[in-house]
Amino acid sequence: SAVISQKPSRDICQRGTSLTIQCQVDSQVTMMFWYRQQPGQSLTLIATANQGSEATYESGFVIDKFPISRPNLTFSTLTVSNMSPEDSSIYLCSVARGVGADTQYFGPGTRLTVL
């Protein structure tokens, strides 16, 4: 498995502001992903964070709203930009160790509330 930490664990933000969420893994991993879990809902993949290149976004998610960085094999950030109350969710990062890696492991999540 992998030990994954996220910062902040929770935050309350004002409409129109931006928040950057950090995901740190205790060892190098090939794949990192960002998911959103809206209140009472399941998880939806936002994007795959690619090391050294632009993230790959899923349908319905765009870079201007959710810019992602991945400067190395153990760290990634997700920014939620120009927030609205609809962005209130839990944001989770997950990782998979390498090519042929067989499991995604999830971080503890960041609970975001937008007022």
Added chain:
Amino acid sequence: AQSVTQPDIHITVSEGASLELRCNYSYGATPYLFWYVQSPGQGLQLLLKYFSGDTLVQGIKGFEAEFKRSQSSFNLRKPSVHWSDAAEYFCAVGASQGTDKLIFGTGTRLQVFP
């Protein structure tokens, strides 16, 4: 397209009773299947996974799941539920071994009465 259905939104059982959580998937090729558990305020913890081989897989915390290709199902079971098992359970299907996205079901909330 891949999809996962968890027909039961909410299940309530008594402590010590047996448990079965249902999961049906839709996928054209051989699926990779997972069960995760999310306790209140927590992230997701992997319970078990199926990639190939024995269709009955054992997981942590006394859980097991059986892959039935003919029924497109991957139901989660536990013979005797503990109060600490109260949580949200998610079934997920992956297109490949961890290098692609997971499609999650809508989850089943388990409540355990003493």
